[in-house]
Amino acid sequence: MKAHEGMYIGGAWRPAVGSDIIEVVNPADEQVIGQVPAGIADDVDAAVRAARAALPAWAATPPAERAARLTALRDVLVARKDEIAETVTAELGSPLPFSQGVHVGVPILVAGSYAELAATHAFEEKVGNSVVRQEPVGVVGAITPWNYPLHQIVAKVAPALAAGCTVVLKPAEDTPLTAQLFAEAVHEAGVPAGVFNLVTGLGPVAGQALAEHEGVDLVSFTGSTAVGRKIGATAGAAIKKVALELGGKSANVILPSADLAKAVGVGVANVMSNSGQTCSAWTRMLVHREQYDEAVELAAAAAAKYGDRIGPVVNAKQRERVQGYIDKGVSEGARLVVGGTEGPGERGYFVQPTVFADVNPEMTIAQEEIFGPVLSILRYEDEDDAVRIANGTVYGLAGAVWAGDDAEAAAFALRLETGQVDINGGRFNPRAPFGGYKQSGVGRELGAHGLAEYLQTKSLQFQER
Ligand code: NAP
Ligand code: MG
Numbered sequence: 001m002k003a004h005e006g007m008y009i010g011g012a013w014r015p016a017v018g019s020d021i022i023e024v025v026n027p028a029d030e031q032v033i034g035q036v037p038a039g040i041a042d043d044v045d046a047a048v049r050a051a052r053a054a055l056p057a058w059a060a061t062p063p064a065e066r067a068a069r070l071t072a073l074r075d076v077l078v079a080r081k082d083e084i085a086e087t088v089t090a091e092l093g094s095p096l097p098f099s100q101g102v103h104v105g106v107p108i109l110v111a112g113s114y115a116e117l118a119a120t121h122a123f124e125e126k127v128g129n130s131v132v133r134q135e136p137v138g139v140v141g142a143i144t145p146w147n148y149p150l151h152q153i154v155a156k157v158a159p160a161l162a163a164g165c166t167v168v169l170k171p172a173e174d175t176p177l178t179a180q181l182f183a184e185a186v187h188e189a190g191v192p193a194g195v196f197n198l199v200t201g202l203g204p205v206a207g208q209a210l211a212e213h214e215g216v217d218l219v220s221f222t223g224s225t226a227v228g229r230k231i232g233a234t235a236g237a238a239i240k241k242v243a244l245e246l247g248g249k250s251a252n253v254i255l256p257s258a259d260l261a262k263a264v265g266v267g268v269a270n271v272m273s274n275s276g277q278t279c280s281a282w283t284r285m286l287v288h289r290e291q292y293d294e295a296v297e298l299a300a301a302a303a304a305k306y307g308d309r310i311g312p313v314v315n316a317k318q319r320e321r322v323q324g325y326i327d328k329g330v331s332e333g334a335r336l337v338v339g340g341t342e343g344p345g346e347r348g349y350f351v352q353p354t355v356f357a358d359v360n361p362e363m364t365i366a367q368e369e370i371f372g373p374v375l376s377i378l379r380y381e382d383e384d385d386a387v388r389i390a391n392g393t394v395y396g397l398a399g400a401v402w403a404g405d406d407a408e409a410a411a412f413a414l415r416l417e418t419g420q421v422d423i424n425g426g427r428f429n430p431r432a433p434f435g436g437y438k439q440s441g442v443g444r445e446l447g448a449h450g451l452a453e454y455l456q457t458k459s460l461q462f463q464e465r
Helices: 041-060 063-079 081-092 096-120 149-163 176-188 203-212 225-237 260-276 289-309 316-331 383-390 406-413 447-452
Strands: 006-009 012-015 021-026 031-037 124-127 130-136 139-143 166-170 196-198 218-222 241-245 251-254 284-288 335-338 354-357 374-380 399-402 455-461
Touching: 006 041, 006 176, 021 081, 021 176, 031 176, 041 130, 041 139, 041 166, 041 196, 041 203, 063 081, 063 096, 063 149, 063 176, 081 096, 081 149, 081 176, 096 149, 096 260, 096 447, 139 149, 139 203, 149 166, 149 176, 149 218, 149 447, 166 203, 176 196, 203 218, 203 225, 218 225, 225 241, 251 260, 251 383, 260 289, 260 374, 260 399, 284 289, 284 383, 289 335, 289 354, 289 374, 316 335, 316 374, 374 383, 383 406, 399 406
Parallel strands: 139 166, 139 218, 166 196, 218 241, 251 284, 251 399, 284 374, 354 374
Antiparallel strands: 006 012, 006 196, 021 031, 124 130, 130 455, 335 354
């Protein structure tokens, strides 16, 4: 695609107020592939005004018509799927088949699910002598990360639009081209002017201006815990609704009765996919001491097979961060069984698939989110020990449990302090709520629970009912 020089505000591409630009780099070969404007507070202000102006009419639009626009949006994403996949690959570096299957496939499912929910959700119910209405919260400020560039946008914008909210989006600086493509798709889908607005820019400038703007009623943020904490504090001071999807350090717990080879194989694939840049990745594998050595061997073989088939990480800074964690793992005494800090080639921000064994629960690599293709394998003594280790971080976003049968795995899953658990490799459900316990966040995305984040209730009491 050709990058836009302006911001998508009030239904048109308008020149940016400032003159700063962001260069978009392909992390696989370090070439500049385009540039977009770096928005400032004035751009954000214009976008919020457009969103406010569009709010009354969109909020009053019948849900069936909002559903029709979301169906049209889903159809445009389908029609332009190749172009979107190529754009994600160009600016994120993920291998093209993964971009096609996941980076484009999942948002199409999610957009479709919200088209359906908008049409079928009961926005009004009777409770005794009251009518309880669910009304849109208002103008949404959405701030998204680069790791799943389109999914993170659709997971906020689709439910917001379904609810009758209007939106200003500030996407990640590393992946603005996918966001511009999304804005084109919204336009093509016939969504009225001002209902969706895009301001590209830097987090501490455009992102902060959006989070602080008085005209924003709800801030929905996905990204690091450090920035999320700041955004939560700002929203709290303004008594503003906030949704935070933050980091994770999820556990993949393999119980002794499980199919070990399958559990390890799927576990390694989960961590290596998207080069480890997945907030819900199962970056800690927990194995019973009697199966530990075998699991480490299986994981090492599985990871080595990935070799150069995984893409780069998103930028040079992320590569340095990840390499720093690998060094830290070695210096704290974990055993490096595959991978390491050496980049495999001269160009591109590649990190080798890396596996650590003999990782203790208190080591940095077992506690902090690495966001790279790095797996830590930990040993547990018994079930209580496994629960303690699994729950022993500040995070609680996702996880997995493997056992001989689903009932045993599910019983263990109930003891985990986390928002989502895959049972024996259960498959992704785009309508299941996703979000964190503890410091992994506030609120839920996807499905009816994701829609509820964008609604507030009003109750009307009648004499008789
Ligand atoms: P980040 O800084 O939290 O970025 C997320 C979004 O917030 C981006 O759009 C970013 O803009 C924006 N932002 C940054 N500072 C802001 C501020 N002061 N006010 C408002 N918005 C702000 O995350 P990152 O730097 O891209 O990645 C750092 C680490 O965060 C990763 O290594 C990983 O551990 C974690 N992370 C987690 C997720 C997740 O899904 N949970 C996703 C991405 C990253 P810019 O793009 O300009 O920075
Ligand atoms: Mg950042």
